[in-house]
Amino acid sequence: MxxxxxxxxxxxxxxxxxxxxxxxxxxxxxxxxxxxxxxxxxxxxxxxxxxxxxxxxxxxxxxxxxxxxxxxxxxxxxxxxxxxxxxxxxxxxxxxxxxxxxxxxxxxxxxxxxxxxxxxxxxxxxxxxxxxxxxxxxxxxxxxxxxxxxxxxxxxxxxxxxxxxxxxxxxxxxxxSNEKEEPFVLQKLKDFINLHYKTKHKASEYAEMLTMSQKALAKLTKTYFNKTMTDLITDRIVIEAKRELYLTNKTVKEIAYDLGYDDEYYFSRFFKKKAALSPQAYRDSVGVAKPLYT
Missing domain, CATH: 2.60.120.280 (Regulatory protein AraC)
Structure with missing residues (x-):
């Protein structure tokens, strides 16, 4: 080379x-x-x-x-x-x-x-x-x-x-679709997660909305996404948290509440477990949205 x-x-x-x-x-x-x-x-x-x-x-x-x-x-x-x-x-x-x-x-x-x-x-x-x-x-x-x-x-x-x-x-x-005939359920699941991730944090709630057992839903997400339902929900929450930390001046407490967490410190621990740094450390690292040049 x-x-x-x-x-x-x-x-x-x-x-x-x-x-x-x-x-x-x-x-x-x-x-x-x-x-x-x-x-x-x-x-x-x-x-x-x-x-x-x-x-x-x-x-x-x-x-x-x-x-x-x-x-x-x-x-x-x-x-x-x-x-x-x-x-x-x-x-x-x-x-x-x-x-x-x-x-x-x-x-x-x-x-x-x-x-x-x-x-x-x-x-x-x-x-x-x-x-x-x-x-x-x-x-x-x-x-x-x-x-x-x-x-x-x-x-x-x-x-x-x-x-x-x-x-x-x-x-x-x-x-x-040709092999397993499941894409409609997958799309419904994605839609439900996008609609409800701020208020519904449990796999059982999504299984109920899809009128299927938790076991069947777990098998589905593992087969198609190689993730658990909990992983899909928490990943969606963390993505939104990162977006809010960068795009807004909201406090961590405000972001936590918007995402369905009454306890700011519980949310911070949850975020750090998934992102390997605290919400404030993430914000300090990437900054808050602003133009490079003025």
Whole structure:
């Protein structure tokens, strides 16, 4: 492999990383990572496995993994590895604030139902490589409106990846439908969780709404999502808590109450168990939504 590249943009206000493109080699991410940035890891060569949120996923050439701030992951290779990594801080580009534009929240990031992996096809590889080259070039120019142009390139990159993953998810769901005939129940479950996660925190409540036994529901979630119902509910709560911590100035107590927890300290312990840091530490790490430049 050629000498690893690194292109970095620093936030002038904080001195912290805002945006970065770099290449990595074998074993450079073989310890658990909990970064305060979004991360996209695109495997250009090699194979191995990625551990993320206590699950393991095999990868081959062409795989891309998408991780949210402080989402734990570790990449292990079993062959020579070439990979491209993009990091961006929420202050550089906030997927929550730009959801209507790029539609990647719940697809590439914060998707509690599927793997964080997608496969880059040959056709889309050419598009994405071109965008990467344009971003690298812009990061070396430091010209007028550099931030705005880089964000535009990043948006196109995320939209392309989101479309690709959506197509792959639909294909996988169709395969499931043909083999096991369960997608209607799965969609109802997702809808119920999205509607009621703030007020209903027990698996039994969702089993009752779906008119099925807890045992049958547990088997269903394990088969299709490789998670328990409790995991699905708590993951959805934590995603919303992170969104509120970043997008709003609400106190932890207010956020806890909005999510159905009367005891702020119980909620903080619950959040820390899932996110590996307290709500306030998470907010201190990612900040509160604001533009990079004014």
């Amino acid at each position: 050629t000498q690893p590249e690194r292109f970095t943009l620093i936030d002038p206000k904080t001195g912290n990383l805002a945006f970065q493109i770099r290449t990595i080699e074998k074993d450079s991410l073989n310890q658990v990572q909990r970064l305060n940035q979004y991360s996209l890891i695109w495997i250009k060569k090699g194979k191995g496995h990625v551990n993320a949120d206590f699950s393991e996923y095999a990868y081959n050439e062409g795989a891309m993994f998408c991780f949210s701030p402080h989402q734990p992951f570790m990449l292990t290779s079993v062959t020579d590895l070439e990979a491209l990594v993009i990091h961006f801080h929420p202050d550089f580009f906030c997927i929550y604030k730009h959801q209507k534009e790029v539609a990647c929240d719940g697809v590439l990031f914060n998707n509690i139902y599927t793997s964080p992996q997608l496969t880059i096809t040959e056709r889309d590889r050419l598009k994405l490589d071109l965008l990467i080259d344009q971003m690298k070039d812009e990061m070396q120019q430091q010209g007028l409106a550099q931030y705005e142009l880089l964000v535009s390139y990043l948006k196109i990159f995320l939209i392309t990846a989101s479309r690709l993953k959506t197509q792959q998810q639909e294909s996988q769901l169709q395969h499931i």
